[in-house]
Structure formats: C-alpha cells, structure tokens
Amino acid sequence: MPISGKRRALPEPHTTIDSGRGKLRFFLGDSVELLEALPAGTVSVIVTSPPYNLGIQYRTYQDSLPREHYLEWTDAWLAAARHALAEDGSLFLNVGAKPTDPWTAMDVAQTARRHLHLQNTIHWVKSIAIDRDAAGAAVGLDRDIAVGHYKPINSDRFLNDCHEFIFHFTAGGRTKLDRRAIGVRYQDESNIARWRSGGDNRRCRGNAWFIPYETIQSRDKDRPHPATFPPRVPEYCFKLHGLTRITLAMDPFLGLGSTAVAAAELGLDFIGVEMDEHYLNEAVERTRRALVAPRLRR
Numbered sequence: 001m002p003i004s005g006k007r008r009a010l011p012e013p014h015t016t017i018d019s020g021r022g023k024l025r026f027f028l029g030d031s032v033e034l035l036e037a038l039p040a041g042t043v044s045v046i047v048t049s050p051p052y053n054l055g056i057q058y059r060t061y062q063d064s065l066p067r068e069h070y071l072e073w074t075d076a077w078l079a080a081a082r083h084a085l086a087e088d089g090s091l092f093l094n095v096g097a098k099p100t101d102p103w104t105a106m107d108v109a110q111t112a113r114r115h116l117h118l119q120n121t122i123h124w125v126k127s128i129a130i131d132r133d134a135a136g137a138a139v140g141l142d143r144d145i146a147v148g149h150y151k152p153i154n155s156d157r158f159l160n161d162c163h164e165f166i167f168h169f170t171a172g173g174r175t176k177l178d179r180r181a182i183g184v185r186y187q188d189e190s191n192i193a194r195w196r197s198g199g200d201n202r203r204c205r206g207n208a209w210f211i212p213y214e215t216i217q218s219r220d221k222d223r224p225h226p227a228t229f230p231p232r233v234p235e236y237c238f239k240l241h242g243l244t245r246i247t248l249a250m251d252p253f254l255g256l257g258s259t260a261v262a263a264a265e266l267g268l269d270f271i272g273v274e275m276d277e278h279y280l281n282e283a284v285e286r287t288r289r290a291l292v293a294p295r296l297r298r
C-alpha cells in the first residue's frame with residue numbers, strides 16, 4: 001500500500017502491557033505495514049536493528065536475499081519509518097557487518113540517505129583493550145586491561161570485529177539532543193570551568209559507547225536469538241534524544257525486545273513489531289520481567 005494512499009487501520013496488538021507509567025504495545029506482523037499504518041509524524045524515537053542480510057539463522061526470516069532485493073526492502077522500510085517519524089524525531093539504526101562482507105552497514109546507511117539526514121554516527125564498542133601507559137597515571141590502572149565481549153575469529157587477514165554502527169538519522173539534521181543525559185564525569189575537574197557546558201561536572205559521552213553483552217550461562221535459555229543488542233543500547237538512545245521529548249518510542253524489528261525493556265524501565269509509551277511469534281512472546285516476557293525487577297540504576 002503506498003504511504004500516500006489510503007492508510008490501513010492499525011491492527012489490534014498481540015499484547016498490551018500497561019506499566020502504570022507507559023503503555024507498551026506488541027504487534028505480530030510486518031514492520032513496513034505497521035509503520036505505514038501509523039499516522040504520519042507520530043513516533044518520536046525509533047531504535048532498531050533490522051536483519052543485516054549476512055545469512056544469520058533466524059527462526060522465520062530468511063537472511064540471505066540477493067543484495068539488490070535486500071536494499072530494495074531496506075528502502076521500503078526506511079521510507080515507511082520516515083513517514084512515521086516526527087519532524088524532530090530520531091531514528092537510531094544499528095547495523096553490523098562481517099569481515100567478509102564489510103559494506104552492508106554502509107549500503108544501508110546510503111539507502112537511508114534518500115529519506116533522512118545522517119546527524120551522528122555512533123560506534124557501539126563491544127570490547128576494548130586499553131594499555132595502562134596510554135590511559136595515563138591519573139586513571140589509576142594497575143595493568144593493561146581488555147574488557148567486554150570478545151568473539152575470537154581465526155584469520156590471517158581480518159581483525160576481530162569489536163564494534164557495530166549506530167547511525168543516528170533525523171528528518172532535517174537539526175534535532176536537539178540531551179547530550180549530558182548520558183554524559184560522563186570530567187576526569188580532570190579543572191576542565192569544568194573551561195567548557196561552557198560544564199556546569200554539572202558532566203561532559204558529552206561522545207560517539208564511542210562501550211556496551212558489553214551481559215554474561216549468560218546458556219545461550220538457548222538466556223538469549224534465544226542470534227542477533228540482539230543489550231537494553232543499554234536503546235536506553236542510551238532514548239536518553240540522548242531526551243526523555244521529556246518522547247511521546248512514542250518504537251522498534252519495528254523487535255527480536256527479543258531489548259528496546260521494549262528499556263522503554264518499560266524508562267516509563268515510555270512504546271510500539272514493537274516482530275514477525276516471529278516465538279521471539280515476540282519472549283520479548284513480552286522479558287518486558288514483564290523488567291517491570292518487576294528493573295535493570296536500570298536510578
């Protein structure tokens with residue numbers, strides 16, 4: 001259905017959770033249809049990670065389309081996302097790659113260029129090594145450290161891939177952000193006076209976010225999905241956009257519901273869409289559990 005044509009009515013959600021602070025609606029179905037059915041400009045923030053077309057084994061979705069088809073489909077869902085996104089909204093788009101197919105993330109970003117402005121490029125760092133002497137004496141490391149989730153590969157030509165992109169797209173490139181909502185403390189407090197934004201001893205975190213996966217005991221039981229991001233990824237995105245400016249948050253490729261978990265914990269109204277019922281049920285369960293035992297430190 002063309003976006004400019006008669007809009008299809010929003011279907012009934014599969015599940016609705018009312019947290020008391022926000023309403024979370026979970027839809028079983030196709031993300032493009034759902035995005036197109038939303039009234040134009042009504043979503044404040046989309047945080048999402050679509051399939052990357054890297055041959056990942058999902059339960060339902062076939063992740064190895066011919067490149068041309070994949071990019072046509074990418075164009076279709078991005079056009080639908082642009083329709084649903086508010087003029088001052090944010091689309092945080094996480095895309096991974098694999099060493100033998102390094103262009104995917106850039107191809108997806110170039111496709112988005114037809115619809116949206118690239119306002120920021122964030123590097124989600126999953127693992128990092130820091131040498132003690134490079135960190136400097138003031139940091140107080142007693143040795144070189146390597147922290148985070150490290151997935152070794154056997155290769156004599158590729159480096160281990162320790163990051164993924166999070167592209168921050170907006171309608172006009174001028175969306176205001178609450179940078180200090182995810183800010184970090186100044187290491188050297190004498191800098192505070194020097195910087196105009198230094199009033200509360202916090203500076204902008206910058207565009208490299210170290211967010212490791214939680215350590216789990218059993219992949220099948222604890223994280224039964226091949227391509228998730230930790231809830232801290234959407235948590236930072238929501239806070240960076242500015243919580244008070246969010247009337248509706250969304251993830252059109254919900255997977256196990258990490259974005260729903262973050263939205264629930266932050267008291268946001270939220271819509272999630274997933275084509276696979278097993279993943280969707282798991283997302284609902286995770287969200288319910290998060291409301292009983294919140295993960296966030298307040």
Ligand SMILES: C[S@@+](CC[C@H](N)C(=O)[O-])C[C@H]1O[C@@H](n2cnc3c(N)ncnc32)[C@H](O)[C@@H]1O
Nearest residue numbers: 030031061227228229253255256257258274275
């Ligand atoms: C990369 S995963 C998202 C994982 C999620 N960020 C998480 O942390 O759990 C992409 C998801 O999109 C779903 N999917 C693929 N095509 C879809 C479509 N057209 N509509 C709705 N969901 C779709 C897949 O089933 C898969 O679970």
